[in-house]
Amino acid sequence: MFLDYVEIEVEAGCGGHGCVSFHTEKFVPKGGPDGGDGGRGGDIRVIGDHHLTTLLDYRYKRKYRARAGQPGSGGLKTGKSGEHTVLRLPVGTIIRDRDTDQIIIDLDEPNSEFVLARGGKGGHGNAYYKSPTNQAPRKAQDGRQGDKLRLALELKLLADVGLVGLPNAGKSTILAALSAARPNIADYPFTTLRPKLGIVKLREFKSCVMADIPGLIEGSAEGKGLGHQFLRHIQRTGLLIYVVDINELDISETVKTLQEELGKFDPALLKRPSLITITKSDTISESDLKEVSKHYPDDYIFISAVAGQGTKTFLQRIEQELDRQRS
Ligand SMILES: Nc1nc2c(ncn2[C@@H]2O[C@H](COP(=O)(O)OP(=O)(O)OP(=O)(O)O)[C@@H](O)[C@H]2O)c(=O)[nH]1
Numbered sequence: 001m002f003l004d005y006v007e008i009e010v011e012a013g014c015g016g017h018g019c020v021s022f023h024t025e026k027f028v029p030k031g032g033p034d035g036g037d038g039g040r041g042g043d044i045r046v047i048g049d050h051h052l053t054t055l056l057d058y059r060y061k062r063k064y065r066a067r068a069g070q071p072g073s074g075g076l077k078t079g080k081s082g083e084h085t086v087l088r089l090p091v092g093t094i095i096r097d098r099d100t101d102q103i104i105i106d107l108d109e110p111n112s113e114f115v116l117a118r119g120g121k122g123g124h125g126n127a128y129y130k131s132p133t134n135q136a137p138r139k140a141q142d143g144r145q146g147d148k149l150r151l152a153l154e155l156k157l158l159a160d161v162g163l164v165g166l167p168n169a170g171k172s173t174i175l176a177a178l179s180a181a182r183p184n185i186a187d188y189p190f191t192t193l194r195p196k197l198g199i200v201k202l203r204e205f206k207s208c209v210m211a212d213i214p215g216l217i218e219g220s221a222e223g224k225g226l227g228h229q230f231l232r233h234i235q236r237t238g239l240l241i242y243v244v245d246i247n248e249l250d251i252s253e254t255v256k257t258l259q260e261e262l263g264k265f266d267p268a269l270l271k272r273p274s275l276i277t278i279t280k281s282d283t284i285s286e287s288d289l290k291e292v293s294k295h296y297p298d299d300y301i302f303i304s305a306v307a308g309q310g311t312k313t314f315l316q317r318i319e320q321e322l323d324r325q326r327s
């Protein structure tokens with residue numbers, strides 16, 4: 001199991017200060033105290049969102065604050081409360097207090113909101129301190145600090161997308177080009193021995209988890225090469241991507257071989273939505289590329305992970321497919 005893990009700090013808003021003020025009005029020389037209380041500081045809250053699949057966006061911003069409450073004012077006016085800051089996190093995220101190591105919240109259902117860090121109370125204004133013995137108090141209270149926490153966010157990841165291809169097809173190179181993962185890449189078959197996951201950013205607040213697995217060959221099911229047990233790592237992915245080297249003699253035949261091997265592992269894999277991508281497009285000339293692409297259906301995606309050609313379209317198609325499934 002692959003774990004996404006991020007550490008962040010949150011600080012709820014400070015309460016607004018209480019106000020010292022006295023009522024003034026024409027012909028009323030000694031108005032009483034009328035300083036209002038400060039407003040409450042904003043909370044830091046969290047909400048589970050099942051559209052999010054990773055903690056990627058929390059890698060870039062590590063500190064979150066909520067707004068302070070406004071100070072009170074004369075005329076017994078209470079200050080405005082500070083706005084809450086709401087963090088949207090993938091359903092399944094576990095939030096732990098790093099200082100106590102206790103789990104604060106296990107966000108196991110979508111759309112419920114929890115208060116993580118409470119905003120500070122507003123301070124009392126001087127009106128609050130009026131008493132029979134002190135009719136004109138000059139004191140007011142400062143707003144309280146909001147809760148401040150150091151948190152660890154953890155999320156168990158399941159791959160959304162699996163890369164399937166012959167050895168040396170360029171699967172690991174695709175994962176390396178599109179994510180921060182650093183799989184081994186080399187010009188020989190069976191470089192990848194163990195599945196590796198990476199988080200691929202599709203657009204802001206949208207990403208997917210991509211699984212790179214060892215190469216599959218004809219006979220994998222019978223134990224050739226590295227066998228086929230590693231296919232269990234893509235058994236639950238929503239989308240399969242067949243990766244074929246553009247220099248393969250017969251691309252369709254290669255896809256068929258891959259599909260046969262998948263089917264021997266689990267026939268259900270063949271019913272899974274899939275895309276076909278032809279990689280290493282930089283290794284042939286542009287005119288040859290045009291010629292080759294004519295022979296294949298329009299929905300084949302030609303890319304070069306090394307030169308970055310076609311990767312935008314590739315990501316768009318992945319996004320479309322995943323959207324279709326999520327809706
Ligand atoms: N020119 C070019 N070379 C590529 C491209 N993609 C991969 N390669 C090369 O092809 C070789 C194999 O790439 P890998 O990404 O390791 O292939 P793989 O499919 O992960 O291979 P296995 O792990 O053995 O199954 C490496 O030498 C890569 O540098 C590409 O788009 N263009």
Ligand SMILES: [Mg+2]
Nearest residue numbers: 171172191192
């Ligand atoms: Mg590899």
